[in-house]
Amino acid sequence: MSKRATIHRMVTPDHLCPWGVKAKDLLRRSGYRVDDRHLKTKEANEAYKRENGVDETPQIFIEGRHVGGYDALREHLGKGPDPKEGKTYQPIVAVFAVTGAMAVTTMLSTSTSATIADGWAWIRVGELCVAFSMCVLGILKLQNLQSYANGFVQYDLVARHWVPYAYVYAFVEAGGGVLMIADIATLVVAPVVLVISAIGAVSIVRAAYIERRDLNCACVGGGSDVPLGFVSLSENLIMIAMAVWMLGKGSV
Incomplete structure (x- = not known):
């Protein structure tokens, strides 16, 4: 019964x-x-x-x-509590997981078996992953610029003194990702990305580790529950590394 x-x-x-x-x-x-x-x-x-x-x-x-x-x-029923709203890295993990898969499938769809075995092909996967991620993160900011800016100005060292920089950052991140995918205007784009990501890294270190403020990161747009800290800093450090790498490629 x-x-x-x-x-x-x-x-x-x-x-x-x-x-x-x-x-x-x-x-x-x-x-x-x-x-x-x-x-x-x-x-x-x-x-x-x-x-x-x-x-x-x-x-x-x-x-x-x-x-x-x-x-x-x-x-x-012994199921435990339902997941509630709160601090979570799920949005940023989702972005990098999906863009990583996009980079791999892009390489596989455009490469022969010979080039797949080449280590340089997998370096290209890393480049694409970062570029795709910048595009997606830019989209997440651009979908609600006002909400994103409200969070960004709370910790970014430039935006807290000049609010329009928050909007500039979102467009540069998305546009830089688009241009980096095709290696277009590398010697112009890479320095700009390097500067904004370096400012972002310093801002996060100051807010999260020196001032120890409990803030949410605006990296995935406004209203996110991603805590400002290690993952946010890692994102900026990856962008710095990408910009340096692209500069090195472009100057060769």
Whole structure:
């Protein structure tokens, strides 16, 4: 005989409670037959909470016994807490993982088996990975310049005194990545990237390690929860190394 559960959740034409959807899915995956009861208006949802003395929906019952909301359900099922908003490196890891894969597949699609075995081909993969990453990080900043700038000016040594620099940085990062992909105007682009990334590295060292301020990095745009620190600094150091490498190539 299957286990039974009842869920009361808000489902209206304008709003579908995400926690209700997740609770229902978790119950089904845990082997429960779910009696899904919808609260079809905001007023019905408020009335349900008031009448039952609860401050949130969904509310879950298992075999007639009240369990509580989504977090209580996870605890009841031994699943542990649901990941919450907070400090995370996931956005920046995602950027470098995907751009790294893009660089590898680009090399594989344009190279013969002979050049694939050449060590220089894999150096090109590294160049492309950094250039692609600069493009993606630039896009993330450009999609909401105001929000990104609000975070950037809190720690960047130039932007905190001259706010337009924050906007310049986003365009230079994206544009520099585009030009570096094709090795265009290297002797112009590389020095600019070198300067902005060096300023960024010094700014991060000062804010995160000298002043020990608890800030979020604006590297993936505004509103991110990536902590300012080692990963942010590493990103700038990689850009510095890329700029130096491209300068060396261009001067040969």
